[in-house]
Amino acid sequence: MKELTLISAIAALAALSTTASANLKVVTTTSDLASIASAIGGSHVSASSLINGARDPHRLEAKPSYMSRAASADVFIAVGLELEIGYEPPILDGSGNRRIAVGSAGHIYASDFAYVLEKPSGGVTRADGDIHPYGNPHVWLDPYNGRLIAAGIAARFEKLDKANTADYQSNLKNFQNRLDSAMFGSALVSKFGGPKLWQWHNAGDLRSEIAKAGAAKDLGGWLEKMLPLAGTPIVTYHRSLSYLANRFKFKVVEELEPKPGLEPTPGHLSSVIKSASSDGVKAIVQESFYATKHAQLVATRIGAKVIVIPQNVGQMPGTGDYISLFDVIVSKLSEIKG
C-alpha cells in the first residue's frame, strides 16, 4: 500500500511535468524545487526534477539523459551552494543550452534567495570532509526558505514570461498562504497574516506576541506539533537537518558521520554513544537513503528511537509536494515524544 502511495505521488509529480500548453519548460535538480516551480508556474510551466525517489542529492552522476532533458529547458533550477557540484557543470555543458547557462536568466540557484547557515568563517580544506565552503546547502528544509525560494522563482518566471505575471503572482500568494497556514495554522494566519507571523517567529517573539493579542490558542500547524520538541537533543546522520532544527528549535548534538561525507566509523560511533548518552538524546534522525544499521546500533546502546524522515519530495509515501513533505517530516519527528 505504501508503495502504491509513493508511486501515485511520483506519478502526480510526473503529471505536473507534462502540461501540454506550458510556456516554460523547467528542469530542476531536486524534486522539492520542481514542486515549488509547479506551484508557482501552474499551467504555464512544466516542471520536472532530475532526482526522484530516495537518492542522496550529493551523489548523482551526470547521466547523458539529464543533458537531453536540460537541452530543451527554458529554466534550470539547482539548489546551489555546491550541493550539485559533481554533476551540474557537466549536465549544463553537455546540454549545449545557452538559455540555462550559469548567469543567464534561465538559470537559478535557489539558495540565492534563501538564508544560509553554517557558512565557514575561516578557510576550509577537505580535511574537514566533503564540506560546502559557501554554507550548508540543505536550505529547503526550512519552510521559510521555501517561501523565499518560491518568491525568487516567481520573479524569474515573470521576467521570462511577462504575459503571465498576474498568474505567477497569484500562484505565489496561494502557495505562501498554504505554506503559512500549514506552519502556523489557518486561524492565526487569518488574524495576523503570514509575513507578520514569520517575522515574529524569526525574531523569537511569536508566542509572546500572539499571547499579547489573546490568540495563543489559535496556534496550530507544524509549529504547534513541534513545540514539545523545542530543545530536544537529537543525533542526525549527515549535517543536513540544520535548517529544520533552526526552525523548530531542536538541538542536533552529533552526527553519525565523523565528518561530512564520510562513512560512520566504529571509533566515532563509540564517541557518539558517549556524548549522546550524556546529552539525553532520545532519537537518531536520518534520511531514508542512508542505511539504518549505524543508527540502530547507537539507538540500542542509548535507548533512543531511530526516526527515518524524507529529505525530498517523493522520498516517502505522502510526500507528493513541498508542503506535504513537511507534513510527513513533522509527523515523523512527533514520534520522538510519542
Place this chain on the structure above:
Amino acid sequence: MICILSTNLVAALMVAISHQQTESKQLPGTGPGDSTALGRPTQANKNSFNPQISLITNFGAVLSDNNPSNDKSAGLREAELGIAADVDPFLKAEAYIAFATEDGKAIAEVEEAFGRYSNLGRGVSAKFGKIAAAIGRVQRNHADQLNYLEYPLIVSDFLGEEGLRAGGASFGYLFKGERFNELTIEALDASDAPLFAGAHSGVPVWVGHYRTFMDFGENASMQLGATYANGPSGGGGQRSQLWAADMVYKWTPGTSGKSLVIESEAYLGRPGFPGAKSAFGGFASATYQLKPNLFGYIKFDYSEVPGTSNKHKAYSLGLTLRPTEFHHWRVEFQHANGNFMPNRNALSLQFQMAIGAHPAHKY
C-alpha cells in the same frame, strides 16, 4: 564546469588552492513586502578569474613472476595536473599535463589541451586542440577515472598506451528529443596511434562516433556507442580503418550502498599496409559495489596486435577501497598470456589521490 585534472608531482602547487568566500544572508526578518523580497545572489561571483586546478597522483607497486617491461616495481606512475577556466563568454579551456618517469627520465606530456564551445546552438558543440579521440568510451577517460588498474589491452594495442590523444577538431551534435543521442565527428592528426602509425601525410584521420542512452527507471541505465575511424597509415597513401562498439550498463539504486557497472568494448582494425590482416580485440568488465566504500571487479581482455600475428589475453580481479571520492587504494591480480610472451602473473597495488577542483561525477 568542473574539470578534473589529474596529476601530482607538484603538491606544493595545490596548497595555494583556496575557496573564495562570499557573504551570505543572515536569517532575514519578514515584512509586508517579503513575498517579493528576493535574496541577493550569493554564488554568482564565487569564482575568481583564477582557473580551477586539480592534481591527481598515482603511485603503484607490482609483484610479478615475469616483468616484461623495464618499469620500476614501485613508485610514482603518473601525476596529472588539470587546469580549466572560462576563456570568455563563448569558450572554455581545459588542459591536462601528465608527469611521469620513463626509462629513468622525468617526462612531461600534454595529454589534452583544448578550447571548447559548448553552446554553439542547435545542439552543436566543438573542441579544438589536442583532444581524446571519440573512439569507444573507456579510452576517452583519463587513467584516474578507470574502474580498474590499467586501460584494456585493445587501447594500447590499437591506439597507444593511454589511448589516442591527438591534435585536431571535434564537432558534436546532440539530437533533439528526450532520449540522448549524440553524433561526434573529428579530424585528427593521429600519427602516434599504432593503427595509424607513420601517418604524417597531412591528411587527417576521420573519426565518427554515435552514442545513445537509455534509462530503465531511476536505478538502471545503459549507453551504447559505435565508432568508425579511417585514416592514412604509413607513407604510401594507404589507409587504415577501425570499427568499434562500446557498451556500459549501470545499476545504481539510491538507498542500498550497492551498485553494478558492466562495461564492454570491441575493436576491429584493418591496417592499411599491404598484406596486413584484420585485428580484433575487446574487453568486458563488471564492477560491483560491495560496501559504500569498497568495490570488487573482474575484467577479461583479448587483443590481436594490429599489423602482426601477435595476440594476448588477460584476466584481472581487483578490489578498490575508496574512503572518499578524492583518494583510493586498489589491489589487482592479473594473469596474462599470449603467443609472443611468457605467461605472467602480477599482483599490483595502486594508491591514487586528488586535490583541488571537485571531480565531476561523469557517467
